[in-house]
Amino acid sequence: MRHQLFIGGQFVDALSGETQPTLNPHDNTPIADVAMAGRADVDLAVAAAQRAFPKWSRMAAADRGRILLKLADLIEANAEELARLESLDTGHPIKDSRALDVPRTAACYRYFGGMADKFQGETIPVEAGFLNYTLREPVGVVGQVVPWNFPLMFTSWKMAPALAAGNTIVMKPAEITPLTSLKIAELMAEAGIPEGVVNIVPGLGSVAGQYIAEHPGIAKVAFTGSTATGKRIVQASAGNLKKVQLELGGKGPNIVFEDANLTAAVNGSAWAIFHNQGQACIAGSRLMLHSAIADEFLERFTTLARSIRLGNPLDAATEMGPLTSALHRDRVLSYAQVAAEQGGEIVAGGRAPVAAELARGCYVEPTIVKARSWRDRVAQEEVFGPFVTVLTFKDDAEALEIANGTDYGLGSGLWTSNLQRAHRFARDLHAGMVWINSYKRVNPGSPFGGVGQSGYGREMGFDAMREYTQVKSVWVNVDAQIPPWYPRPAA
Template sequence: MTILPAFKNAGLTRPIQTKLFIGGEFVDAIGGGTIDVLNPFDNSKICEIAEAREEDVDRAVEEAKAAFPAWSRMDAADRGQLLLKLADAIEANAEELIRLEALDTGHPVRDARKLDVPRTARCFRYFGGMADKVEGSLPPVYPGFINYVQREPLGVVGQIVPWNFPLMFTSWKMAPALAAGNTIVIKPAEITPLTTLRIAELMKEVGIPDGVVNVVPGYGHTAGARLSEHPDVKKIAFTGSTATGRRIVQASAGNLKKVQLELGGKGPNIIFKDAFLPAAIGGSAWAIFHNQGQACIAGSRIIIHEDVADEFTEKFAALAKSIRLGNPLDTNTEMGPLTSKMHQQRVLEYSKIAADEGGEIVTGGKAPDSAELENGCFVEPTIVRATIDSRVCQEEVFGPFVTVSTFREEEEALEMANGVIYGLGSGLWTQNLSRAHRFARDIQAGMVWINSYKVVHPASPFGGIGESGYGREMGFEVMHEYTQPKSVWVNVDAQVPPHYER
C-alpha cells in the first residue's frame, strides 16, 4: 500500500487499510467492487474501499462461525486481557485515529482528541474488565434440587454502525459482544469506514484470533440486508434510522434472531424559569451543535418557560453565531461539515419547511457564505422558533438545527416533551430538586439529564423507548443483550422426585 495524497495532507504518515477484513486477513471484495470515500470538508476523494456484497458477508459469517467455539470457551479473563491490550493500542495510536476520524467524518480534531478517541479506549477497557464478571444465578427451587442459571454467548453477532460516530460506535458495539464471548461481523457505514478498519488492524496486532472480528464495509441494501437475514447470525445490533430499523426487524424474522436497535431521537431540552441560564445556554449549545448536531440524542427541541425565553434565545443565538466553522483538521475549528452532501441538502430543506410552516429562523438556516467552505457540507448553526406540532418539532433533522417553543405551566412542558414518537435522550434545567426528580420520572425517554446534556459513560446504559428502539448499549445491561440464559437442574438426592411418583 502507498500513502495516498489525502492522508499525507491530513498529517497521516502510514498507509491506511482499505480492504475488507475477513478471517484475520485484509482481502479484496469477491466481486471486485469499490466505493469512493469523500472528504466532507471539500468533497474531494480520499480513497476507494472494497465494497462488501452478499457473498463477502457470507464468507465473513463463515469465518466468525468457525472462530466461535474457541473464542467462547477461552478463559474470560484472557478475552478481557486482549481488550485491555486493544485499549492500550488505541491510546498509543491516538493521533492517527484522531486525524483519520476528522478526515473521514468532519469531526473537528479538538472533539476527536477530547472525546471520540478517549471514549473508544475507555469502552474497550471497561468491557475488558467486565469479561470475567458476568455471573449466573442460583434460584431457590424444590428441596433436593439445585438449579443454576448460566449466561452463554449467542454466537455470531452482526453489527451495523452508522456514519455519525463511527469510531466510538465501533467500540460500543464490539467491546461488550467480544467480552461476552461472541464473534462479530461488523458493517461500518460505507461513507465512513476508515477508523473501523484501522481498529481491525490493531486487533490483529494485539493478538485477537483470526475470524473473531470481521469488517465488511458496504451498502445497506446489499451487505446490511444480507447480514440482517443471514441464518447463521444469531443477533443484529443496529444504530441508525427508525425506517432502517424496521427493515432489519423484518429481515431478522427468518431465523428469529435477537435484535437490538438504537434509532432516532427528538430530544426535549426543558428550561425552567429558575434555571441557571449561563449553564443552560452553554449546555444547550453542546446538546445540539456538538458533532454538527448529528447525534440521535441531540437536544433538538428547546422547551422554555416564556418568562425567560427572550433572554435565553438572544444569548443562545449570539453563542451560535460565534461558533467557528472550518476545516476539521484545524485545531481552531469548533464545528466541521456534515458528513455528506446528501445529508447537508436534507438538513437545509428543513429550513424551508420551517419557513413554510410559519416558523421564525432566528439565525442560520443556510450554508455559510464563505469561499473557503463553499465546496464542503456545511450548515450554519440554526435556531428556529416554532410551534410544538410543526414538522420541524416532530421530525428528526439530525443536524445543527434546534427549535425553540415556549410553555407557561409545568404540565404543558411535560406534554410537549412527551409529544413525539421518539423516546431516547431528554434534559431539563432547574434548581428545584423535587421538580427535577418528578420530571425525570415522568419524561418518556430512556435517558434523562438534569442540569446537563449528552453525558455518556460505559458503565451507564444507553438506549431508548418507542420509535427510538429497544435494548441497551453499555453498562451491565448490555451483557444480557449479548448473552442468553441456560437453566440447569441437578437432582442432588438422586431420588425420584415426588411429583414423578405414581
Template sequence: MSLKDIAAAAGLRTPVRHQLFINGQFVDAESGETLATLNPHDNSVITQVAMAGRADVDKAVAAAHKAFPSWSRMAAMDRGRILLKLADLIEDNAEELARLESLDTGHPLRDSRMLDVPRTAVTYRYFGGMADKFHGEQIPVEAGFLNYTLREPVGVVGQVVPWNFPLMFTSWKMAPALAAGNCVVLKPAEITPLSSLKIAELMAEAGIPDGVVNIIPGLGAVAGQYIAEHPEIAKVAFTGSTATGRRIVEASAGNLKKVQLELGGKGANIVFEDANLIAAVNGAAWAIFHNQGQACIAGSRLVLHEKIADAFLEKFIPLARSIRLGNPLDPNTEMGPLTSLQHRDRVLSYVDVARSQGGEILSGGNAPGGDLARGCYVEPTIVRAASWKDRVAQEEVFGPFVTVITFKDDAEALQIANSTEYGLGGGLWTNNLQRAHKFARDMRNGMVWINCYKRVNPGSPFGGVGASGYGREMGFDAMREYTQVKSIWVNVDAQLAPHYLR
C-alpha cells in the same frame, strides 16, 4: 494522489486501509466493487473502499462460525486481557485515529482527540475488565435441588454502525459482544469506514484470533440487508434511522434472530424559569451543536419557559453565531462539515419546511460560502416554531438545527416533551428538586439529564423507547444483550416419587 500521499497530507503515519477485513486478513471484495470515500471538508476523494456483497458476508459469517467455539470457550480473563491490550493500542495510536476520524467524518479534530478516541479506549477497557465479572446465579428452589444459570454468548453477531460516530459506535457494539464470547461481523457505514478498518488492524495486533472479528464495509441495502437476513447470524445490533430499523426487524424474522436497535431521537431540552441561565445556555449549545448536531441524543427541541425565553435567546443566539466553522483538521475549528452533501441538503431543506409552517429563522439557515462552499457545511441554525406540532418539532433533522418552543407551566412542558414518537434522551434545567425528579420519572425517554446534557459512560445504560428502538448499549445491560440464559437443575438429594406405578 496515492494512499500514502493522502495519509501524509492528513498527518497520518500509515496508509489508509481500504479493504475488507475477513478471517484476520485485509482482502478485496469478491466482486471487486469499490466506493469512493470523500473528505466532507471539500468533497475530495480520500480513497476507494471495497464494498462487500452477499458472497463477502457469507465468507465473514463462515470465518466467525469457525472461530466461535475456541473464542467462546477461552477463559474470560484471557478475552478481557486482549480487550485491555486493544485499549492500550488505541491510546498509543490516538493521534492517528483522531486525524483519520476527522478526515473521514468531519468531526473537529479537537473533539476527535478529546472525546471520540478516549471514549473508544475506555469502552474497550471497561468491557475488558468486565469479561470475567459477568456471571450466572444460583437460585434457591425446592429442597434437594441445585439450580443455577449460565450466561452464554449468543454466537455470531451481525452489527451495523452509522456514519456519525463510527469509531466510538464500533466500540460500543464490539466491546460487550467480544467480552461475552461472541464473534462479530460488523458493517460500518459505507461513507465513513476508515476508522473501523484501522481498529481491525489494531485488533489483530492485540491478539484477537482470526475470524473472531470481521469488518466489511458495504451498502446498507446489500450487505446490511443480508446481515439482517442471514440464517447463521444469531443476533443483529443496529444503530441508525428508525425507518431502517423497521426494515432490520422485518429482515430478521427468517430465523427469529435476536434484535437490538438504537434508532432516532428528538430530544427535548427544557429550561425552566428558575434555571441557571448561563449553564443552560452553554449546555443547550453543547446539546445541539456538538458534532454538527449529528447525534441521535441531540437536544434538538429547545423548550423554554415563556418568562425566560427572551433572556435565554439573547445569550444563545450570539453564542451560536460565534461558533468557528472550518476544516476539521484545524485544531481551532469548533464545528466541522456534515458528513455528506446529500445530508447537508436534507438538513437545509428543513429551513423551507419551517418557513412554510410559519416558523421564524432566528439565526443561520444557510450553507456558508467562501472557503467552505465546496464542503458539507451548515451554519448553526435556530428556528422558532409556530407550534410544537410543526414538522421541525416532530421530525429528526439530524444537524445543527434547533427548534425553539415556549411553554407556560409544567404540565405543558411535559406534554411537549412527550409529544413525539421518539423516546431516546431528554434533559431539563431547574433548581427545583421535586420538579427535577418528577420530570425524570414522567418523561418518556430511555435517558434523562438534569442540569446537564449528553453525558455518556461505559457503565451507564444507553438506549430508548418507542421509535427510538429497544435494547441497551453499555454497562451490565449490554452484556445481557449479548448473552442468553441457560437454567441448570441438579438433583442433589431429592427423593422423587414415581409418577406412574405398574
C-alpha cells in the same frame, strides 16, 4: 490507510472487485477507494466467524479481557492517527476527536475488558433437594451495523461487550465512513484477537446490511441508525428469529425552567445540539423555554450560536465542522424551507456559510428556528443536523405534554434548581435517558438506549453484556426423592 475488507484475519478485496470512494466532507475530495462487500463476502465473513466461535467462546474470560485491555492500550498509542482519520472521514473537529472520540473508544474496550471475567450467572432457591443455577452464554455470531456519525466510538460500543461475552462478529461500518473501523481491525490483530473473531465488511446498507439482517448464520443483529431502517431490519431478521437490538432516532426535549442557571443552560444547550454538527440521535433538538425566561435565554443562545467557528475539521481552532455528506447537508437545509412553510421564524442560520474556503464542503450554519406549534414538522421529525427548534411553555404540565409529544424516546434533559421537579420529570419523561442540569453525558458503565420509535435494548454497562448473552437454566437433583408420577407395581 486500509481500504479492503477484513475477513478471517486478512485484509482482502471484495469478490466483485467493487469499490466506492470515501470523501473528505470539508471539500468533497476523495480520500480512498474502499472495497464494497456483497452477499458473497458476507457469507465468507459469517463462515469465518462461525469457525472462530468455539475457541473464542470457550477461552477463559480473563484471557479475553486481557486482549481487550491490550487493544485499549493500542488505541491510546495510536490516538493521533485515529483522531485525524476520524476527522478526515467524518468532519468531526479534530479537538473533538482527540478529546472525546478516541478516549471514549479506549475507555469502552477497557471497561468491558475488565468486565469479561466478572459477569456471572445466579443460583436460584427452588424446592428442597435441587440446585438450580443459570449460565450466561454468548449468543454466537452477531451482526453489527454502525452509522456514519460516530463510527469510531460506536464500533467500540458494539464490539467491546460482544467480544467480552465470547461472541464473534461480522461488522458493517457505514459505507461513507469506514476508515477508522478498518484501522481498529488492524489494531485488533495486533492485540491478539484470533483470526475470524472480528470481520469488517464495508458495504451498502441495501446489500451488505440487508444480508446481515437476514443471514441464517447470524444469531443476533445490533443496529444504530434511522427508525425506518430499523423497522426493515426487524422484518429481515424474522427468517431465523434472531435477536435484534436497535438504537434509533430521537427528537430530544431540552427543557429550561424559569429557575435554571441560565449561563450553564445556554452553554449546555449549545453543546446539546451543535456538538458534532447536531449529528447525534441524542441531540437536544427541541429547545423548550419557560415563557418567563424565553426572550433573555434565546438572545444569549443566539449570540453564542452565531459565534461558533466553522472550518476545516483538521484545524484545531474549528468548533464546528462540515456535515458528513453533501446529500445529508441538503436534507438538513431543506428543513429551513419546511419551517418557513409552516409559519416558523428562522432566528439564525438556515443556510450554508458564504465563506469561500467552505464553499466546496458540506457546511451548514448553526440554525435556530422558532416553531409556531410543537406539532409542526420541525418539532416532530428528526433533522439530524445543527438545527434546533425553539418552543415555549407556561407551566410544568404543558412542558411535560410537549416533551412527550413525539413518537421518539431516546435522550432528554432539563435545567432547574427545583429538586422535586427534577426527579418528577425524570420519572415522567418518555425517554431512555434523562440528564438534569447537563446534557449528552455518556460513560461505558451507564446504559444507553431508548423507548418507542427510538428502539429497544441497551448499549454499555451490565445491560450490554445481557444483550450479548442468553440465559441457560440448569437443574441438579442433589438429594430430592421424586415419587413416580405414574406408579406401577414392581416387576
